[in-house]
Amino acid sequence: MTSIARSVSFRAFSAIRSSYRVTVQMPRLDRRTFSGSTRVSVIKFTKDHEWIQHDPSVSDIATVGITAYAAHALGDAVFVELPNLDTEVAAGDPFGAVESVKSASDIMSPVSGIVVETNQKLADKPSLINKSPEKDGWILKIKVSDASELDGLMEASEYEAYVKK
Amino acid sequence: MVPFAGYSMPVLYSDQGVGDSHKFVREKAGLFDVSHMVQHRLTGPGALAFLHSVTPSDLLKLSPGQSTLSVLLHPVTGGIVDDLIITLENPDNFYVVTNAACKEKDIEYIRTNIAKFDESSNGKVTHEVLGNHGLIALQGPLANVILQEYIDSTPARGKLDLKTLYFGFATYLDIPLGLGNVETLHIARGGYTGEDGFEIAISAKNAEAVTQAILDIGARGDRIKLTGLGARDSLRLEAGMCLYGHDIDDTTTPIEAGLKWLIGKQRIMSSNFNGAEIVARQYGDWKLVERRRVGFFVDGAPAREGAEVVDKGTDTVIGKITSGCPSPTLGRNIAMGYVKSGFHKAGTPVGVKVRGKVRDGVVAKMPFVEAKYYKN
Numbered sequence: 232m233t234s235i236a237r238s239v240s241f242r243a244f245s246a247i248r249s250s251y252r253v254t255v256q257m258p259r260l261d262r263r264t265f266s267g268s269t270r271v272s273v274i275k276f277t278k279d280h281e282w283i284q285h286d287p288s289v290s291d292i293a294t295v296g297i298t299a300y301a302a303h304a305l306g307d308a309v310f311v312e313l314p315n316l317d318t319e320v321a322a323g324d325p326f327g328a329v330e331s332v333k334s335a336s337d338i339m340s341p342v343s344g345i346v347v348e349t350n351q352k353l354a355d356k357p358s359l360i361n362k363s364p365e366k367d368g369w370i371l372k373i374k375v376s377d378a379s380e381l382d383g384l385m386e387a388s389e390y391e392a393y394v395k396k
Numbered sequence: 397m398v399p400f401a402g403y404s405m406p407v408l409y410s411d412q413g414v415g416d417s418h419k420f421v422r423e424k425a426g427l428f429d430v431s432h433m434v435q436h437r438l439t440g441p442g443a444l445a446f447l448h449s450v451t452p453s454d455l456l457k458l459s460p461g462q463s464t465l466s467v468l469l470h471p472v473t474g475g476i477v478d479d480l481i482i483t484l485e486n487p488d489n490f491y492v493v494t495n496a497a498c499k500e501k502d503i504e505y506i507r508t509n510i511a512k513f514d515e516s517s518n519g520k521v522t523h524e525v526l527g528n529h530g531l532i533a534l535q536g537p538l539a540n541v542i543l544q545e546y547i548d549s550t551p552a553r554g555k556l557d558l559k560t561l562y563f564g565f566a567t568y569l570d571i572p573l574g575l576g577n578v579e580t581l582h583i584a585r586g587g588y589t590g591e592d593g594f595e596i597a598i599s600a601k602n603a604e605a606v607t608q609a610i611l612d613i614g615a616r617g618d619r620i621k622l623t624g625l626g627a628r629d630s631l632r633l634e635a636g637m638c639l640y641g642h643d644i645d646d647t648t649t650p651i652e653a654g655l656k657w658l659i660g661k662q663r664i665m666s667s668n669f670n671g672a673e674i675v676a677r678q679y680g681d682w683k684l685v686e687r688r689r690v691g692f693f694v695d696g697a698p699a700r701e702g703a704e705v706v707d708k709g710t711d712t713v714i715g716k717i718t719s720g721c722p723s724p725t726l727g728r729n730i731a732m733g734y735v736k737s738g739f740h741k742a743g744t745p746v747g748v749k750v751r752g753k754v755r756d757g758v759v760a761k762m763p764f765v766e767a768k769y770y771k772n
Contacts, residue, residue: 306413306414306415307414307415309415309722310696310722310729312751330697331413332413332414332626332721332724333407333408333414333626333630335697
């Protein structure tokens, strides 16, 4: 079992790089602005190619998925393993997996917290991960125990530079 | 491109994912660059006796031009040093293909065993590694149509009717490429996908031109795609074929590996090959075989190499998965691996541990997808 980052680097990378132009799509999730506050959803990225979207002004629940870049590199998902609800995870823990014909890749939790919801659509239709990794193919929602952990993750621009490296 | 055994290997081409690529081979045709495979020639009056000293195959059963899968065996343990394809051209000339990952080991093995070989009573044997050859595999239901069209598009038209070349046989064909450049292709019917197809050896200088010409002909009607080694792995697994270093290795005997069929009965009687002592004992008595290579279907998460197989009642470990993936053809998870004898019968329910959870599995017959060889 390998992390997405390892699977991604293992795969035929020259092929992927030449054919896939890196565009980091921002998850198109609700961005609410509250009166008197310009605070909007924070979207951060991990080195392991997960995204996490969180709006601390609304709740302590964040949405997690894998990036379009990772979804493309992993290939057609045929099975997505989702964790049980109420599972407690620490940042960096594997909490699920995406399986393609070629490989199984762990999905690591970007932050510490408790799993409060999983995307059941993925159980019936794992290909959602490829079709819409940053929207309908979200993986789970997590109750964030320490919001400051998000500060250590990458901004969209940093992630874009990271995958271009 | 992915580094493998010192080669840069095409695992995935950019126009297709592994699943689509796999299905294309089952429906039309795929062309694989397998030039990393190691091609050898063993010649001399002692060639047959030498191959009989290192493999359990009965090569006398081969007609000229016929091939067989075989195994190089460890002299003491009877473990598989490598698997290989041996083609008899005549009894003092054999064409042999071995695995790239075992290249150094195999060359050393052959050298050591030739040194031990009694040339004064058996005759001399010479070993040569064919360094300057490309090898492509053309596989799938349309492979024969495409290759025939290619042959007929050259001045070699009419020189080879593929209807006369059966599975497990090989032939040479001279193709004049112009300006006095004549390429002698070695065309073997067979492959590593379970489909009808060919493995074609081409000299390095003409490998690209011939490959391109075949691709161009196959491109008419969108019948061919370059196929990466990722799809080759799922195709061979559906076909129930072993991958050396995973499903078979130095610690597995051919009997445990389910390769009893490649052992010659006569060879067991004479027992004059490496590892004969243990192989002959296992050949004669299944009770001496502690574990067996079998296929599995696994529910839910696909089981990959290294996953433990457990007895569902007691949770005791009874085996290990050596290869596994979701089967693109069947739409369910397939795997192969070893289980303790007694659990090896098709239909036996087992548990397979993936990411700490025991999944429902069942021992299954192989091949998972029926082979479609062109046989006489």
